Amino acid sequence: MYIFRPTEFELIAQYFAPLAAPNAFGLLDDAAIIAPPLGHDLVVTKDMLVAERHFFELDPPEAIAAKALRVNLSDLAAKGAKPLGFLLGLALPDDWKPEWLERFAAGLAKDITTYDCPLYGGDTVRSSGGLTISITAFGSLPTGSMVRRTTMQACDALYVSGTIGDAAIGLEMRTLSSQNPFKTNQNKDNLYHLLNRYLLPQPRCDLAEIVRKFASASMDISDGFLGDACKMLAHNNLALTMNSNVVPVSDAVKEAIIFEPELLEKALTGGDDYELLIAVSPAKQAAFEHAVERCNVPVTRLGVAFLTEWTSRRGGIIIMDETGAPIEFVQKSFTHF
């Protein structure tokens, strides 16, 4: 069957030019100008997503597009930045189809509106394997106010947004056969919640301004709660001890862990949460907690960091079970290599 395949030039004009920022020259150039408002810094971030590593090739194209953009918006939120726009690098597999690309562009279009983050340009090539998406996102914040990952201090409280482990257990559910009792016994709403949290991250853009005003350090959780919290703490030889039941989990994750207790480790160390870890100094904690109360995103206080003599190799977080004994985890976080 002959399938019409537009050239790169036609492909950009048809699918991506309608998504372009007003000042992106209709994507007719090889470059664009990005300017933050006066008195603001430009924050840049880049995340690559690869088929069968970060998403499934047969996921809805709209969801793949949204996820690729949202994981970058999550990084911007963690830095306290407001989205400004993005560049899209797209390596399409040999068998791509126009209908697929149309749905992909529709998914992007929706999020461009939701997050007010237009397309400024990019590059479209043929992949040597599966679909690969490389987005560079731009954000802005008042000059000098970017919140870093490595600046947490002793006595800072550590907070986390939303719930942890949904996406990792959602991914686990996808890999089980439909006859698996774990899957068939699960409450259908809960199952849907878990699958959806893997498919479609919710970047915490609503927290960006609060992070910028109150946080001493912040990062988004993409490679697992435990490993990412360790990265944030261990850099300055900080530690934090907490009971496992302090970590906020959804009813769906609770149900899954009751059925299969070993999933606690998956929940705490699996990837794709895209929640924020936020450190706040003692002087700002009351104001921070007051500000988040007026926001629609739940935020949980995990504990207070203290100085330790551990090396960064040892990590910086100890999670205890209900008896107060530290839980040993096989692998603290997702790793590609």
Add this chain to the structure above:
Amino acid sequence: MYIFRPTEFELIAQYFAPLAAPNAFGLLDDAAIIAPPLGHDLVVTKDMLVAERHFFELDPPEAIAAKALRVNLSDLAAKGAKPLGFLLGLALPDDWKPEWLERFAAGLAKDITTYDCPLYGGDTVRSSGGLTISITAFGSLPTGSMVRRTTMQACDALYVSGTIGDAAIGLEMRTLSSQNPFKTNQNKDNLYHLLNRYLLPQPRCDLAEIVRKFASASMDISDGFLGDACKMLAHNNLALTMNSNVVPVSDAVKEAIIFEPELLEKALTGGDDYELLIAVSPAKQAAFEHAVERCNVPVTRLGVAFLTEWTSRRGGIIIMDETGAPIEFVQKSFTHF
């Protein structure tokens, strides 16, 4: 055999943190701040390179790294911008080795110094196929002075830098067996020149300031001289007629075309030149030509554009043979799809 594979965290610390810009927080964050000098715009561009499409997997890692950066620097030069820095997205194949990455980083390090273009951050993931590199490069120029692709006017002269077709014929040479008479008969210096021009583009950064001061429109040639010149002309219904011997070619390309006349088409329509097409209005042509004379990059005047009634589908450039008859080309430029 057990091969030591660092985690992404260690990999960044070991290979890429030494390449980081002083204000890139040692690559310990998920984002960076990029700021052009006061009174300057930030120009952004993004090119993706895929193994076996844009380079060969077994090319020297230093050359792969340099090419990935340089094709982006070429875009900046065409816009009149000075390099500021870049983000590196790297999707590594399953069998990547630390020694390979060390050489890749060394190649980047060399170009970072040569072009004064430090690393600001990026992302490293596992590829679903071959090596894929997605670089986003940043440049700066005085506010409002970015030179666009689509702004060429009737009566503008069109110029091109360097020589055309070396890389496309170099690529052709690589695909021939070592016993092919075409390859064995070729002068060894010429052969080396052609192969090297494919392997290692020379971005015309030295022309950036001249482009910015004098050009009415500009673009770099990445998908073939003829097709790219058509894009630039046809957008405003412009045309240009020229004799094929006006196109600047190297001695090596001349030798190849004498041996095999059909290679003229490959030279004029093949990709990977990374030379600049520069349009200059009548009032500025004398000053432009004077400025390029004092520059080390040869620049050739191709002709003057005139208004036509062709649609953009018909293209905007006619190349004639020595008898004045137009040459018909099968395919005007490289296309991925």
